[in-house]
Amino acid sequence: DTEVTQTPKHLVMGMTNKKSLKCEQHMGHRAMYWYKQKAKKPPELMFVYSYEKLSINESVPSRFSPECPNSSLLNLHLHALQPEDSALYLCASSQVVGRADTDTQYFGPGTRLTVL
């Protein structure tokens, strides 16, 4: 199984709503990532979890709150978002640093988020 799944595929929310994005992988990867991607731009790294601990937070606003409840799951909790937060949110996973020739980040299909 080399698949990363993300739910929901699409999400529309108001600025006062609270919602969560979910990501799941069963490849035994111990590093998981959240990215934000705007149209025609490369993905921007938001958070990195390594062994279920937050290791990198790329100065993301507190209205985005990540959570890694176990080694297979990664959540992104959303609260009081702004319209400019509308984007494709990608989850990825990889082996924790080991053999560089086998590492790759496996991406999920993304959640298309629209904030009204």
Place this chain on the structure above:
Amino acid sequence: KNQVEQSPQSLIILEGKNCTLQCNYTVSPFSNLRWYKQDTGRGPVSLTIMTFSENTKSNGRYTATLDADTKQSSLHITASQLSDSASYICVVSSASGGSYIPTFGRGTSLIVHP
């Protein structure tokens, strides 16, 4: 600051033709270089991965090269197909704190016309 530059920004070719995409990087310490294909609205899919000691790697009609001395990579697509229309992203990673930290290029948008 780690950077990855890709060229051209966009490319239009006819079906059946070959093309080459370029990637220059200044990432340190270098761990690996990957090429991804991303269809619009979908997650990126890995095409190739190369480490410092590798010069070339193929995946079907895709062939990637790496020159670690000049810090350049290329992705050659042979006999292009309509389904090759996508964004091709070069990603160079550093190993840090138990995870691979990627630096993304802005991508080359490839359009294949019949």
